[in-house]
Amino acid sequence: MLRIERLAKSYAGHNGAASACALAEVSFSVPRGGFVSLLGPSGCGKSTLLQCVCGLLAPSHGRVLLDDREVTGPPPEMALIFQNASASLFPWMTVAGNIRFVLRRKPGSKKDKEAVAAKALADVGLAAFAGHYPWQLSGGMQQRAALARGLAYGADVLLLDEPFASVDAQTREELEDLLAGVAASQAKTVLFVTHDIDEAVYLSDAVTVLTPAPARVAAVIPVDLPRPRDQVAAREDRRFLDARKTIHALLRH
Amino acid sequence: MLGRCSGIVVFLALAGTWEAASRLGVVSALYFPPVTVIAATFGKLAASGLLPAQVGLTLARALAGLALAALCAVPLGLCMGVSRRFRGLLSPLVEVLRPVPPPAIIPAAMLFLGIGDGMKVFVVFFACFFPILIGAADGARAVAPGFRLTAAAYGVSRPDALLRVILPAAGPSVAAGLRTAVPMGLIVAVLSEMIGATNGIGHYILRMQRTFAIPEMYAGVAALGLAGLCCNAAAQWGLGRLTRWSGGDRPGD
Ligand SMILES: Nc1ncnc2c1ncn2[C@@H]1O[C@H](COP(=O)(O)OP(=O)(O)OP(=O)(O)O)[C@@H](O)[C@H]1O
Numbered sequence: 001m002l003r004i005e006r007l008a009k010s011y012a013g014h015n016g017a018a019s020a021c022a023l024a025e026v027s028f029s030v031p032r033g034g035f036v037s038l039l040g041p042s043g044c045g046k047s048t049l050l051q052c053v054c055g056l057l058a059p060s061h062g063r064v065l066l067d068d069r070e071v072t073g074p075p076p077e078m079a080l081i082f083q084n085a086s087a088s089l090f091p092w093m094t095v096a097g098n099i100r101f102v103l104r105r106k107p108g109s110k111k112d113k114e115a116v117a118a119k120a121l122a123d124v125g126l127a128a129f130a131g132h133y134p135w136q137l138s139g140g141m142q143q144r145a146a147l148a149r150g151l152a153y154g155a156d157v158l159l160l161d162e163p164f165a166s167v168d169a170q171t172r173e174e175l176e177d178l179l180a181g182v183a184a185s186q187a188k189t190v191l192f193v194t195h196d197i198d199e200a201v202y203l204s205d206a207v208t209v210l211t212p213a214p215a216r217v218a219a220v221i222p223v224d225l226p227r228p229r230d231q232v233a234a235r236e237d238r239r240f241l242d243a244r245k246t247i248h249a250l251l252r253h
Numbered sequence: 254m255l256g257r258c259s260g261i262v263v264f265l266a267l268a269g270t271w272e273a274a275s276r277l278g279v280v281s282a283l284y285f286p287p288v289t290v291i292a293a294t295f296g297k298l299a300a301s302g303l304l305p306a307q308v309g310l311t312l313a314r315a316l317a318g319l320a321l322a323a324l325c326a327v328p329l330g331l332c333m334g335v336s337r338r339f340r341g342l343l344s345p346l347v348e349v350l351r352p353v354p355p356p357a358i359i360p361a362a363m364l365f366l367g368i369g370d371g372m373k374v375f376v377v378f379f380a381c382f383f384p385i386l387i388g389a390a391d392g393a394r395a396v397a398p399g400f401r402l403t404a405a406a407y408g409v410s411r412p413d414a415l416l417r418v419i420l421p422a423a424g425p426s427v428a429a430g431l432r433t434a435v436p437m438g439l440i441v442a443v444l445s446e447m448i449g450a451t452n453g454i455g456h457y458i459l460r461m462q463r464t465f466a467i468p469e470m471y472a473g474v475a476a477l478g479l480a481g482l483c484c485n486a487a488a489q490w491g492l493g494r495l496t497r498w499s500g501g502d503r504p505g506d
């Protein structure tokens with residue numbers, strides 16, 4: 001269970017500028033094994049929220065609890081897949097090297113880790129690019145490489161920051177189904193940031209809608225579609241359409 | 254190719270002018286012996302092993318000082334780059350010592366280290382230390398925050414991140430510092446040999462000048478020039494290979 005309790009975050013102002021309030025007061029929770037999406041307008045504080053959740057940023061107020069323990073630094077059972085893959089993949093390591101690097105401290109033989117890295121890359125369709133450097137990949141391929149690294153890390157809790165923003169529609173559907181499959185089969189707890197209402201509804205058990213900056217929770221919309229879901233059937237389902245309509249209205253006010 | 258050819262033509266024209274001026278008595282043949290005489294002397298001294306031995310001594314001292322400087326300055330610089338506290342602690346000292354022209358400390362170094370190898374290695378160390386330190390500190394400071402955050406999010410310890418994330422990310426800047434340090438190290442090594450030594454190419458050049466063995470003096474200068482050329486080329490090549498990821502054709506985004 002991941003609980004976000006009255007979380008607030010202000011960035012200190014630089015050179016005399018006033019401090020910027022990114023998160024006003026955000027509370028919600030993700031049950032163990034649950035899949036929750038975060039939706040909100042650009043700049044409302046979603047990336048800030050994810051960084052607070054995994055302990056990279058100290059909140060100004062409030063706290064984050066993972067299984068009733070307060071998060072003060074990145075816990076080993078969490079993996080954050082950053083919004084900007086090109087700023088997160090290490091350019092002096094190959095794609096496979098990037099994955100092996102985050103596995104260094106994990107138990108297991110070198111061979112096992114090779115296999116984990118190869119499997120993760122195959123899952124995201126990058127098997128042929130293991131030996132490439134990140135800067136030799138397109139933006140969408142970099143996102144997939146970062147996703148592969150996050151999945152390979154083997155954390156129970158996945159925090160994903162718009163991981164499919166720059167891949168084509170076809171690949172996007174495949175990656176959504178990959179993520180849904182991994183989350184279901186390995187009982188992952190997922191907090192998923194996106195701009196895309198359809199994507200949020202399709203993937204989630206509940207969608208947390210945030211207000212414009214500084215963010216508060218506008219509403220939590222449950223999605224009770226059965227799983228496993230099908231890209232075409234789910235999008236035609238009455239419950240999908242209802243959730244979509246509600247969220248649309250919330251975001252537009 | 255054309256540029257290279259015309260460069261060689263200019264070089265040969267200059268050598269030819271020197272040769273003619275010397276042989277026709279336009280300039281003193283004692284102070285400016287014909288180039289062919291210098292070349293012959295160079296060939297003789299190189300073949301006898303005298304020049305290689307003297308240059309080798311100088312290079313060994315320069316290399317020892319450079320290696321020691323790199324060993325100390327790179328870690329210190331990286332720490333200064335990532336830690337404001339560390340920077341505050343060291344920068345007053347650095348700001349005071351850095352502008353001191355390295356030859357100025359040779360007399361003092363001779364007082365407490367004599368005229369042996371220790372003095373020369375120390376003076377080279379002093380000369381090379383600051384460019385490397387500044388390169389490492391600036392490089393570490395400019396590392397994109399994404400890399401540091403990624404390392405932290407994936408449980409990489411701080412010392413580990415310093416070695417495996419900050420150092421490679423700052424690599425191009427560290428390399429630039431080293432490239433500046435290499436010729437400085439050589440200059441200072443030669444100078445210290447001229448001021449206090451019984452061997453080394455710097456000492457040899459000065460001794461030949463004092464005994465009016467002018468062709469030998471020029472041969473020594475030529476040998477030193479050649480050694481400097483090789484050192485710079487080696488540094489350029491070696492460092493270029495280490496930081497290959499940062500060069501080349503990279504798609505912008
Ligand atoms: N390091 C920082 N220093 C100061 N202000 C920041 C910093 N990072 C973000 N902000 C501010 O905090 C607010 C929220 O930023 P954040 O990146 O969390 O938004 P976001 O919801 O992820 O946006 P997007 O959907 O465009 O990615 C913005 O107003 C931004 O200007």
Ligand SMILES: [Mg+2]
Binds near residue numbers: 048
């Ligand atoms: Mg964001």
